[in-house]
Amino acid sequence: MIEVERVSKQFQDLEALREVSLAVHKGSVYGLVGSNGAGKTTMLKLLAGIYKPDSGNLMIDSQPVFENEAIKTRCVFIPDILYFFLNYTIQDMADFYANIYPQWNNQRYLKLANVFNIEVKRRIRTLSKGMQRQVALWLGLALMPDVMILDEPLDGLDPVMRQKVKNLIIQDVAEREMTIIISSHNLRELEDICDYIGILHQGKMLIQKDFDDLRADVHKIQVAFSGEIPPALLEQTQTLYHEQRGSVLILIVRGAYSEIISHMQSYNPAVLDILPLTLEEIFIYEMGDNGYEIKNILY
Amino acid sequence: MKSKTSFINRGILRNDFKRYTWIGIVYLLGLLLTIPLKLVMLFSRPDGIKMYYTARTYLQVLQLDYFPNLILIIIVPVLTGLLLFRYLQTNTAADMVHALPIKRETLYNTHIAAGLTLLLVPVIITALVSWAVVTGLGIEFIQGKHILSWLGICLLMNLVFFLSTVAVGMFTGLSTLQGLLTYILLLVPAGLSVLVLHSLKMHVYGFPYDLYAAANLDKLSPLLRLPSSVNIPLSTGELIFYILLCIALYLIGRYLYQQRKVESAGDAITFAILRPIFKYCVTFCTMLLLGSYFHETQGNIIWTYCGYLLGAGLGYFLTEILLEKSIDVFHWQRARGLGIYALVIIALVGFLQVDFTGYEKRLPELSQVESVYMDSYFHPLIYHNDNAPFQPYQKLYKDKDNILNIYNLQREIIAHRSEEKGVIIPPWSTNHTRVCLAYQLKDGNCVYRDYIINTAKYKEQLKPIYESREYKVNQYQLLRVNIDDIKLVEINNHYGNKNVSISDKELMRQAVAVLRNDIYGQNYDNMTMTRKPPWADIAITLAWEKNPPPDIGSDVAMISNNNTATSENNYQIYLSWEKSYTHFERWLQSTGLYNQARLLPGEDISYALVDYAPDGIDRATYDDLMGNRLLKEKPGVLKVSDPVQLELCLQNYQDSYTEQAVYMIVFELKNGSSFYGLFPSAEVPGFIKEHFAQ
Numbered sequence: 003m004i005e006v007e008r009v010s011k012q013f014q015d016l017e018a019l020r021e022v023s024l025a026v027h028k029g030s031v032y033g034l035v036g037s038n039g040a041g042k043t044t045m046l047k048l049l050a051g052i053y054k055p056d057s058g059n060l061m062i063d064s065q066p067v068f069e070n071e072a073i074k075t076r077c078v079f080i081p082d083i084l085y086f087f088l089n090y091t092i093q094d095m096a097d098f099y100a101n102i103y104p105q106w107n108n109q110r111y112l113k114l115a116n117v118f119n120i121e122v123k124r125r126i127r128t129l130s131k132g133m134q135r136q137v138a139l140w141l142g143l144a145l146m147p148d149v150m151i152l153d154e155p156l157d158g159l160d161p162v163m164r165q166k167v168k169n170l171i172i173q174d175v176a177e178r179e180m181t182i183i184i185s186s187h188n189l190r191e192l193e194d195i196c197d198y199i200g201i202l203h204q205g206k207m208l209i210q211k212d213f214d215d216l217r218a219d220v221h222k223i224q225v226a227f228s229g230e231i232p233p234a235l236l237e238q239t240q241t242l243y244h245e246q247r248g249s250v251l252i253l254i255v256r257g258a259y260s261e262i263i264s265h266m267q268s269y270n271p272a273v274l275d276i277l278p279l280t281l282e283e284i285f286i287y288e289m290g291d292n293g294y295e296i297k298n299i300l301y
Numbered sequence: 302m303k304s305k306t307s308f309i310n311r312g313i314l315r316n317d318f319k320r321y322t323w324i325g326i327v328y329l330l331g332l333l334l335t336i337p338l339k340l341v342m343l344f345s346r347p348d349g350i351k352m353y354y355t356a357r358t359y360l361q362v363l364q365l366d367y368f369p370n371l372i373l374i375i376i377v378p379v380l381t382g383l384l385l386f387r388y389l390q391t392n393t394a395a396d397m398v399h400a401l402p403i404k405r406e407t408l409y410n411t412h413i414a415a416g417l418t419l420l421l422v423p424v425i426i427t428a429l430v431s432w433a434v435v436t437g438l439g440i441e442f443i444q445g446k447h448i449l450s451w452l453g454i455c456l457l458m459n460l461v462f463f464l465s466t467v468a469v470g471m472f473t474g475l476s477t478l479q480g481l482l483t484y485i486l487l488l489v490p491a492g493l494s495v496l497v498l499h500s501l502k503m504h505v506y507g508f509p510y511d512l513y514a515a516a517n518l519d520k521l522s523p524l525l526r527l528p529s530s531v532n533i534p535l536s537t538g539e540l541i542f543y544i545l546l547c548i549a550l551y552l553i554g555r556y557l558y559q560q561r562k563v564e565s566a567g568d569a570i571t572f573a574i575l576r577p578i579f580k581y582c583v584t585f586c587t588m589l590l591l592g593s594y595f596h597e598t599q600g601n602i603i604w605t606y607c608g609y610l611l612g613a614g615l616g617y618f619l620t621e622i623l624l625e626k627s628i629d630v631f632h633w634q635r636a637r638g639l640g641i642y643a644l645v646i647i648a649l650v651g652f653l654q655v656d657f658t659g660y661e662k663r664l665p666e667l668s669q670v671e672s673v674y675m676d677s678y679f680h681p682l683i684y685h686n687d688n689a690p691f692q693p694y695q696k697l698y699k700d701k702d703n704i705l706n707i708y709n710l711q712r713e714i715i716a717h718r719s720e721e722k723g724v725i726i727p728p729w730s731t732n733h734t735r736v737c738l739a740y741q742l743k744d745g746n747c748v749y750r751d752y753i754i755n756t757a758k759y760k761e762q763l764k765p766i767y768e769s770r771e772y773k774v775n776q777y778q779l780l781r782v783n784i785d786d787i788k789l790v791e792i793n794n795h796y797g798n799k800n801v802s803i804s805d806k807e808l809m810r811q812a813v814a815v816l817r818n819d820i821y822g823q824n825y826d827n828m829t830m831t832r833k834p835p836w837a838d839i840a841i842t843l844a845w846e847k848n849p850p851p852d853i854g855s856d857v858a859m860i861s862n863n864n865t866a867t868s869e870n871n872y873q874i875y876l877s878w879e880k881s882y883t884h885f886e887r888w889l890q891s892t893g894l895y896n897q898a899r900l901l902p903g904e905d906i907s908y909a910l911v912d913y914a915p916d917g918i919d920r921a922t923y924d925d926l927m928g929n930r931l932l933k934e935k936p937g938v939l940k941v942s943d944p945v946q947l948e949l950c951l952q953n954y955q956d957s958y959t960e961q962a963v964y965m966i967v968f969e970l971k972n973g974s975s976f977y978g979l980f981p982s983a984e985v986p987g988f989i990k991e992h993f994a995q
Contacts, residue, residue, distance in 0.1 A: 013564060014573070050400045052563050074402035081400075085393035087320060094319075101312030102401055 009058030029179035033192035036202035050079035078147035111144035226273040317415035329423035335369040356442035366528035382466025464550035471557035474568040490521035496589035509751035587616030674739035694854025696775035710762035789842040819882035835877035902947030927977040954978035
């Protein structure tokens, strides 16, 4: 669906993105994570066809996005800093989009009015930041996009609204196979909705993972032995991290779940526990390999 | 899914109208108030006032220099351009709009279409309403063609200003700068020309700045051309030029929009390649501006160079601040650009100073010269208009000897140019003469030069020119008029109310003949020693059918309008009865008019008082002393009442201030008035010297 190949973008003397590649499949949710200034917004604006890449390819459905009306009609971009025309009410804005996008769904717009529960006659600029964000999503969803590009969409929303928004988005993904690329500086926030995660740091893609693979691939194991820890224990496993607390050994191991369990059990441990791993931890340990201080990137 | 590119996008167009129709309405209201309403107001005035109305009174409303109209046309199109493309200059708006599924070209075309509608519709409606008012009220002075011409120019200029604003908006990312740069760019061709010409005047000896600066520079700027179109209507060529300009501006804007990066909103200049160009252009302009300003106000070459330095520094660092959006630009690294610029400018000024092109020492090929124009200004050449009923008289020299004389004068000036170059002579200096030359060459080319020379230094070269018959004919209108056109000769002396009027044909003929004799007989010294006041002023009244003949030109005073009986106009030319006009003096004596024509000692003047002029007296003190009659009868002051001595004083006194003044004199008239003067050492009558020697 979305293919980005070695895309670079330079702003005057600042290199915002350097040879970034990513791919998002139809109907999946891609989370773009990175600290401020990592290049997330630039990446998303490139995908929305606002910026023109300096080099590399940027395709949606195998077509370049920039200046492509047909592709852009199917995409909705909700930026981190919203813009609405001066003095426009929600209805005015809806009329505007209805005039521009042929697939504008007025039924959906009216239906969503109940979800968001904001008076359509209100001037958008008089609304609070959180409410404006809701309006943007509301209008965006009424456009029935195939691709939704969301820049920090949950920023400024209260927890209840956050969940509501996530649900709405996920619903569209499930029902209509909508594709989503969403950015956040907070990995935890994306944990429950993303299929893929990409981490940008200083304009470069550090790591990209299929979330399910990741979960299936990395495990946190707590083992204890009554006697000595068998020296061969770690030799045949791909250990990302190990820590010994007394006789208890905590391991972060990469590999197939069943293989690891059977491998561990072959040493007859006194205790063998599989502990849950947060997304954040997975990344921290994954990155540990690459020698990055992930905690400085994700907070 | 729709994928074909449309020329405009209806949704965007509708949105533009929704947001900006108020501009069109305000514009329409403004135009309706300034034109049709004004016509109704003029028409509704009481008949007593209206009877003085002419076609002009009404037509002025439709003229584009009519202030309210002018302001609307200059401001509204630029404002419309700024507002319609405002979204390009704010990041959030630019992102929002460019995320829409609309191509840049379509966006551009749509906003242009919206702008044109908002601007042109009010203008057309105003023209229609004005036409309805004129027909409805029956204002005969205004015809359809007047309204059409207003409509045409108004539409065209609206287009020029609007499209300029849009095109400028593409290479700047700040709305304020966009507005400012639009007006600056609309003025720059004319403004920069003036500055460059003025600099050439400062650095190139003999450069005829006035000639070029006055040559319709307004034609280089649509902003100046709009009001000046009232006096000089736009020519077909200009109309075509402006139409092509509009097309070019539209295409430039479209191209730049496509090249422009959305993220450049907020940058002073959105294209990296234009930034140094912008920076050095501004530096150049401010440099010339301050240099010329200091040159004009201070009249000193040191000040001029200080102005250059200050102007260049100011322009350079201000643009740096603007481009970097930071005042942290004062680093040695940044100053390097200014340093290179300075070296280029120094080299350029150096080239001009050493006369790299040979301009200063270039003389035309003598054999190629057909005629020479020589005067103390270029005015008659500048204001030469083939369509005007009469032209200013041009002092042309065609005589071989005179061409050689003038050529020699110029050669001498060129030979001494190193002494004069860079010396700034105040225009009021009485020791200097301005020489404006225009050689007409046989191949059709012209060579122009403008010098200010020290009169005394070039006496040897000036003398043969001044004493030539051709010079005198050029200089004195009396030598160019037909005696049969003369209706009256009057001799007036305003101190003593002594007047002579001659209307007898034969006497007039004689008077003019002797005056001509005297003028032809004048030598260089007589002609340049103008400090001895004339005996009296002579006014000659002439009558011509309608306009003066071409060899008189426009420099005559019309004293009465159409003489209905003869359909002639009366004009007057003036000259002085100089003390050196001896033939005229003898002729007056022979006709018995002499005593009536001048002030006589004893008869008109009762006495005169003479005193030392204080050492080193300056003009102000002298004027104060004499103008307030502070020279009074007291011991030490010589009182002259002997008619012979008085006559001697009258013959020799000067009335204008000179530094060589030795004695001051005041003449007291019997009628109570007085006039004063002074004697320089060379002109003191013997008896005064003797008196004060004691």
